[in-house]
Amino acid sequence: MTLLRFLLALLAATLALPAAAAPHATVTLAAESATPAPGKPLTVALTFSPQPGWHTYWKNPGDAGVETRATWTLPAGATAGALRYPVPGTLLIGGLMNYVYEAPAALLVDITVPAAARGAFPVAVKLDYLVCSAEMCVPESATVSQTLNLSDGAPDPAAASQFAAARRALPVPLGAAVTYGVTGGQLVISVPFAAPERVRKAYFFPAGDGIASYSAPQTVTMVKDALRIETKADGTPAGPVAGVLRIERDGEPPRGFDIVADPGPMPAAGAALASDGGGGGTPAIGFLPALLLAIAGGIILNVMPCVFPILSLKALALAKGGDAATARRDALAYAAGVIGVCVALGGLILALRAGGAQVGWAFQLQSPQVILGLLLLTTGIALNFAGVFELGTIDAGSGLASKPGAAGSFWTGALAAFVATPCTGPFMAGALGAALVLPPAAALGVFAGLGLGLALPFLAIGFVPALRRRLPKPGAWMGTFRRILSVPMFLTALALAWVLGQQSGIDGMTLGLAGALVVGLLLWWLGARQASGRSAWAPLGVAVAAVVLTIANVQPAGHASAHAESAAIPAAEPFSEVRLAELTAAGTPTFVYFTADWCLTCKVNEHGALADPAVAAAFRKAGVKTLVGDWTSGDAAISRFLAAQGVAGVPLYLFYGKAGGAPVQLPQILSTSDLVNAAA
Numbered sequence: 001m002t003l004l005r006f007l008l009a010l011l012a013a014t015l016a017l018p019a020a021a022a023p024h025a026t027v028t029l030a031a032e033s034a035t036p037a038p039g040k041p042l043t044v045a046l047t048f049s050p051q052p053g054w055h056t057y058w059k060n061p062g063d064a065g066v067e068t069r070a071t072w073t074l075p076a077g078a079t080a081g082a083l084r085y086p087v088p089g090t091l092l093i094g095g096l097m098n099y100v101y102e103a104p105a106a107l108l109v110d111i112t113v114p115a116a117a118r119g120a121f122p123v124a125v126k127l128d129y130l131v132c133s134a135e136m137c138v139p140e141s142a143t144v145s146q147t148l149n150l151s152d153g154a155p156d157p158a159a160a161s162q163f164a165a166a167r168r169a170l171p172v173p174l175g176a177a178v179t180y181g182v183t184g185g186q187l188v189i190s191v192p193f194a195a196p197e198r199v200r201k202a203y204f205f206p207a208g209d210g211i212a213s214y215s216a217p218q219t220v221t222m223v224k225d226a227l228r229i230e231t232k233a234d235g236t237p238a239g240p241v242a243g244v245l246r247i248e249r250d251g252e253p254p255r256g257f258d259i260v261a262d263p264g265p266m267p268a269a270g271a272a273l274a275s276d277g278g279g280g281g282t283p284a285i286g287f288l289p290a291l292l293l294a295i296a297g298g299i300i301l302n303v304m305p306c307v308f309p310i311l312s313l314k315a316l317a318l319a320k321g322g323d324a325a326t327a328r329r330d331a332l333a334y335a336a337g338v339i340g341v342c343v344a345l346g347g348l349i350l351a352l353r354a355g356g357a358q359v360g361w362a363f364q365l366q367s368p369q370v371i372l373g374l375l376l377l378t379t380g381i382a383l384n385f386a387g388v389f390e391l392g393t394i395d396a397g398s399g400l401a402s403k404p405g406a407a408g409s410f411w412t413g414a415l416a417a418f419v420a421t422p423c424t425g426p427f428m429a430g431a432l433g434a435a436l437v438l439p440p441a442a443a444l445g446v447f448a449g450l451g452l453g454l455a456l457p458f459l460a461i462g463f464v465p466a467l468r469r470r471l472p473k474p475g476a477w478m479g480t481f482r483r484i485l486s487v488p489m490f491l492t493a494l495a496l497a498w499v500l501g502q503q504s505g506i507d508g509m510t511l512g513l514a515g516a517l518v519v520g521l522l523l524w525w526l527g528a529r530q531a532s533g534r535s536a537w538a539p540l541g542v543a544v545a546a547v548v549l550t551i552a553n554v555q556p557a558g559h560a561s562a563h564a565e566s567a568a569i570p571a572a573e574p575f576s577e578v579r580l581a582e583l584t585a586a587g588t589p590t591f592v593y594f595t596a597d598w599c600l601t602c603k604v605n606e607h608g609a610l611a612d613p614a615v616a617a618a619f620r621k622a623g624v625k626t627l628v629g630d631w632t633s634g635d636a637a638i639s640r641f642l643a644a645q646g647v648a649g650v651p652l653y654l655f656y657g658k659a660g661g662a663p664v665q666l667p668q669i670l671s672t673s674d675l676v677n678a679a680a
Helices: 002-019 157-168 287-301 308-320 324-354 368-385 405-419 428-435 440-463 465-470 477-531 537-553 577-585 600-606 613-622 636-644 672-679
Strands: 025-031 041-050 056-062 069-073 089-093 096-101 105-112 120-132 137-149 178-183 186-192 199-206 219-222 226-232 241-249 255-263 590-595 625-630 652-656
Touching (some): 025 120, 025 157, 041 120, 041 137, 056 120, 056 199, 186 255, 199 219, 324 405, 368 405, 368 477, 405 440, 440 465, 577 590, 577 652, 590 636, 590 672, 613 672, 625 636
Parallel strands (some): 178 255, 590 625
Antiparallel strands (some): 056 096, 089 096, 120 137, 178 186, 186 226, 590 652
16 A cells, blocks of 8 residues: 555656745744743744645545655754644545645644754745645645744744644543454454444544555444444554544534543444444434435426426326326326436436545536536427427327326436426435445435436326316316426526527527527428427437537636635625635534525525524624635535535535534525524
8 A cells, every 4th residue: 555655656756846945835834822931842833725626635644645844943952743634634536635734724733842952943844745735745844943032931822723723633542442353354343332322423534554444434323332344444553553533423512532442352343423424424314214215306306497397398298198008008108217317317417426526416517518418408398398399290109298108208208307406405414424434335226216206296197186176177287387397497497598508608699599599490491390290300400419519619718716705695705615614613603505596495595584684784793704615517526515514515504603513404495594593
């Protein structure tokens, strides 16, 4: 592992040499006392502040990376101790696990001051460290110094809060007898811990190589008054095993404990934590609650403006008649299409995340090509609903909402599921967040539950004759109603054009509208040929070619977050974990919300509660800072942060109070009182 890490670091350094002149992390030195006393220890802090999207490394960097090296220049007789690191975080990239700091991190060092020293006391250190992003690594060096004046050793009041925060971030000795064992290639560690039922997440950072496989998942369970950690062993350790155990408990900030485990008997696995962390931010729910929440969230998705017309048209098709067997067949076909697409999207998300990609629910909508495809598709559906053309003469499978029979019902369900993905509605956040960390089979079950919830209304109509009898009787009014349903589809197409403009700029939106116009004209031609009894294949083929060419030519325009400038709450700033860490470290109350232009729930909140003058006044009075994370075109840092909060998509609303600690997660459907009360 050491050789692999060295080779990776050497390769990264070689590739990054041209960029080495531009520092990607700044280093500052601060002394706890500006007037250290002779013969007394002096503590200094070396604070590494990486740029957004970059990170530095813990003393054991994990699968890749390099430990920071410090070369001190001190007066005669003075010595510097080892670097003391705060508890790190985890970062999985391309299947390699890294132990990193993505926000400012202060390393503490104790310096011995000789008893005979007098006068000035210069302190200088040269630091060699590695700073990396998801794409590249840069070896950097920094020399920082400070000249102190020996005196009474009085602490510096200006540095008191900084050093207090730095010490809180350090791991502390556990003070309990920890044991470990290796069996069947698995490392098992038993850690005595008071009130383990309060632990939400736990993760073990091995102090060195040859202990545990860094990238392997960790399973943490409760066994009486102990935590049992199981993961893949990296060989058979000889002697004690050392590392840091990171613990997150209800209502408390994360804490780290230095542990040293001796060989001993191992208990069997116990009860799962309220939130089986594994370092990944798992939500505090298991498979069955996640499945039930997914079903409830899927039911609510049926009222989305781009889903409801499709569902309504298929439901009213049953009012035209047909026996009970046909109704059940159509309902099952519709459900198969919905569940199939939800499971397929879920499986793709799980596969991409297993490969190291930071994606979540509705990730496909971060692609302008997908948005443009949906724009052209919804335009075609709207024109079909408006009666411009019919799809009844086209062969099986492509009729979507208009085609009768099981094939049409299946593809209608598939379409409804695909266009319902832009938002994470109520009940879905915890369910999909759990799905991303559950075992693959259970995770796919949760995604299938979402599809089942989305399909339930049509299943109920197909299998409950009393519901079908309550549907309006067939008549001329159905043609009018069908044309009315084209209105929300046209509005959906208009909204997609706006999102395309946000992602690809005015050129992309113009291309999309031009494509919609061309497709509309071709479909009008199709309808005219159908009315005269001629073949529809010529205009249909040209329409398909126009769609393909249009989608192939749209390009992202490097969507920069404009939400901080045009956010509903005044003086909002772009989200970054560095800025969030700065605000929380200073005790500043902070409201963080994550949004996307294609998220309907997000837009409703931004034009509703978030835009309420009472909210702005309450935030101004309480000194609340607002950070906005824009996920419209995807952002790996935001994806990791969302996953750490146990959610799979947007919206997400978090409020950090003055006292620090864990944030309060606000409801996804916001009210003015939610925000005002949080700021109070």
